[in-house]
Amino acid sequence: MTTTISEEFPNPEKKSLDQLVFRLSAEDGLAPRFIPALHKHWAPRENFTIYVGLLTQYGRAKSGVELDEWQYNSNCFCNDMNFLLNCHHHEFWSYMVFQKTALAAVVSFLQRSTPFYLNVWTQLVSQQTIIDLYEQILQLVLRIVCRLITNRESDEAWLTIEHQRELIYKNFLISVPMLFDLLMAVGDADAQNTAVLRRIFDSILRIEPNYKKDLLAASAFFRTAFRSIQTQAENEGFEGAGGGDLDENAETPYDDVALYTLDCAYSLSVLLEVCPEVQSMCTEIKLGQSIAQFYDNTIPFLYKNIFLINEAASSLGWLNLARLQYLKAFRSITCSFIEAVMANPATSITMAEQFIGLLTECLSEQIFVNDYGRLYPVELDVDILKQACKELDDYKASFIVQGYKQESKPTGKKINSRTNKAQNSGKSHKKNSPANSNSNVTTATNLSNERDIDLEVTSVLDVLPHLGTGFVRRVLSRYDNSEEAITAILEANLPPDLVNADQSEIYIPPDPQDKTYQQTGVKHFNVYDGDQYDVMTQDNPKCIIKQGKGMPNAPKNAAQLLDDKSDLAQIKSRYQAYSLVSEGESSNDEYEDEYDDSYEALLESETRVVKSKQFKAGLANVEDFSDDESEDDDAATDDKTKSETQSGHNKQLNFCENPEDVRARYEARRQAKWGNRNQGGATDYNNKARHVVGAPKGQGQDKDTLRNRDKKEKNKSMRANHNRKAGASFKRSRGMMG
Structure with missing residues (x-):
């Protein structure tokens, strides 16, 4: 039909x-x-x-x-x-x-x-x-x-x-x-x-307004894509990384990752340019901070790995294009704040603070800050915000401007002098010329006093061995350290006058003979010319100039050598210091040289008394002596404690104790200890001879006799026969070892 x-x-x-x-x-x-x-x-x-x-x-x-x-x-x-x-x-x-x-x-x-x-x-x-x-x-x-x-x-x-x-x-x-x-x-x-x-x-x-929600979810997916790229860049080339076998047409294992990075960069930058509604969405999900972190961490790492494998890989150019697009995307986000401030002055302070907050959070990413500040001057944006928003904090605005302006300087050298800063900034805008090349080499030479350029050149050549030493020194003269120089070379982010420079340039150090010839007018051909021992260029070289036989100031013959008293003259001052004794007006302030002899005499007399007592006393007297000695020691200890308490304050004030006080205290202790023994037949109670014999049996005993017997009975097991332990201790205390 x-x-x-x-x-x-x-x-x-x-x-x-x-x-x-x-x-x-x-x-x-x-x-x-x-x-x-x-x-x-x-x-x-x-x-x-x-x-x-x-x-x-x-x-x-x-x-x-x-x-x-x-x-x-x-x-x-x-x-x-x-x-x-x-x-x-x-x-x-x-x-x-x-x-x-x-x-x-x-x-x-x-x-x-x-x-x-x-x-x-x-x-x-x-x-x-x-x-x-x-x-x-x-x-x-x-x-x-x-x-x-x-x-x-x-x-x-x-x-x-x-x-x-x-x-x-x-x-x-x-x-x-x-x-x-x-x-x-x-x-x-x-x-x-x-x-x-x-x-x-x-x-x-x-x-359909619902597309806004879908675009927000798609914008948030970029953060997931950044993490995926970082994971692939770190794991590529390892077994089980998921990348499969390397295609025969691929120049490096990272080509897929680099192409994916470039695709994400263009997708994000074009989206933010043609759809302003997405710019405000990126603020909600903090996509700007994610772009800065990805730019500062993942892209340099990926660039370095590709460069080490193949210096002429096409993926290096893809990464450079991706860098520009990520900066452009971040610029679109920051422009949304400025446009919002200009469109609605009522909420200008809020949008201005969000703009300052975004740039402040990204300050920690130094590579990103350096490139962004160089491509998009932040001070222009801040000036626009100040004109539209009078309530903007000047301190925060100045902090942002200085942060991005400082990091975006092409020269990494920081100089305190304002004049030098102006000169360096002027040189950075000049075209490449032989004069600039010579100035770069001179700058590298001047910096050698502050940092070890040779060591930094070695560090750069360890990573990039194909470069010439002359080119590396010129690059180092524009940066603070070797890390920044390596990053700039790997990212092809060199100053304009070094972009087309010969990377195989060799550094030829200056010849010290030329400097010697300028100073003396005499041209030498010795490798040691100009060193610290060269008498031709130095008035006081670090060496001894020998003229004729022998060394300077040496003895001429054996008699003069034996008669040499120079060593005694050198130590004469040392012994003269011992003769410096303080002299006072009174005799009490003078040092008594007889102190040592008299003290030794006291020790010898004490030793003789003790020895005579030991030979004269019997066994009972020996034990009685040991008992009495313990009591006398207790009494002497009490006297010593009292005397030390009384003179404690004086001991703290004096560097050493007065020898007269020592001798007086020693004599008093000796008299208290041996006085009863020397007096013999004393009749009073304190000087009465102590014994345990007592009266004849059946006539009653004195209570002192009973007390002495009881004490002897209790303590007899503590000491050996004839008091050998006490005698040996006494000998050792007097230095009689044997």
Whole structure:
């Protein structure tokens, strides 16, 4: 059965697509049918060509048979896109909604399109037809996307905004991944392309505000992408890293990671440029801080690993492009604060503080701060904020300006003198010239007093052994340390006058003979000329000048050698110090030289008395002596304690105790101890001889006798016979060892 469409889809009442119904009449006389304008009946075709990418892996264009196959496939794909564009309004929407293969064909091109930032067209210069065909396909796909976001094509072909929102969002005709692919296919290389992308995003957000939530989730995904890139960069080349075998066309194992880094950089920068609504979203998720950390940590690490493997790898250029795009993306975020301050002065202080806070948090990333401050001067932005917001804290603003301005200086040398700073800043803007080259070498020589340039040159050559020592010294003269110099070389972030310098330049140190010739006018040819022992250039060399036989001031003969008293003269002053004795007016202040002799005499007399007592006394007297000695020792200890207590204050004040006091105390102790023994037949109680014999048996005993007997009985087991232990201790105390 065949059907005909009456009057070629008329819409005299100008109804919208969701309300429009078409009448189909049957030729065999059957009753006509009524089919809605949006129906799968209007999309009978099922097969659409899937686009095949023009690039092989790692950003290289196809060639040979593969290129011919791509050209055939692209021609078929181009015909299919023309078919969709030539469909009527209701047919086009029916294909997009009900025929999934049509939408899949459009998505296949966006996913496999050639990124605008890859310079692959230089490989196809001789084949202009290939370039024209690709541009034609891109234009057709872009027209299809624009038709999807257009709700009114004419007065008879249109649909309501509510119906369009439902068709696009619920049927996933346009998704956020599709928009990101569109960003990479169109790009912002041309102002016209940027305007088209901006109009597409504005229309999508106007039709369906829910896309803002999707864009926020997509923006937050960049933080996850940064962590993934860092993990791959750290683990690439290790077993189990997940990267698989290295492709034969890959220059380094990090090519995939570098290309992914570049893709993320362009996606983020173009998105922030064409969609201002995303800029405020990035503030909520702190994407600016994540960009600064990724820029300062991951990109230098990735660049260094690639450079160590292959110095001429294409991925190094990709990383340099990625750096510029990340800085551009961060700039878009900071511009959103400035635009908000200018647009709404009522909330200007809040946005200004957020701007200052963002830059303050990124100050710890030195590489990022250095590059950003050099590319986008922060002081201009701060001046604009000060003019629009009078309440901005001047201290915070000045702190930010100084921080970014200081880190962005091309020379890493910090000089306290303002004059030197002005001179160095002026030199940094001069063109490369021999005078500047000589000044750089001179600067490196002057810095040798403050830091070890040779050691830093060695550190740089350990990492980059292909460089020349002269070039390394010139680079070190522009930075504070070897780490900053290595980073600048690896990132190709050298000052302008060193970018095109000869990296194999060799440093030839100055010849010390030339300096000697300038000083003396005599040209020498000895390796020791000009050293610290050279008498030709120094008046007082660090050596002894020998003239004639023998050494200077040496004895001429043996008699003079034996008669030499120079050693005695050197130690004469030492012994003269012992003769310095203080002399006072009174005799009490003078030192008594007889002290040592008299003290020794007292010790000898004491020893003689003790020995005579031991020979005269019997066994009973020996034990009695030991008992009495303990009591006398107790009494002497008490006397000693009292005397020490009385003279304690004087001992603290004197450096040493007066020898007269020592002799007096010793004599008193000796008299107290041996007085009773020397008096013999004393009759009073204190001087009475102590014994345990007592009176004859049966006549009664004195209580002292009983007490002495009891004491002897208790203590007799503590001492050996004849008191040998006490005698031995006494001998040792007097120095009589034997």
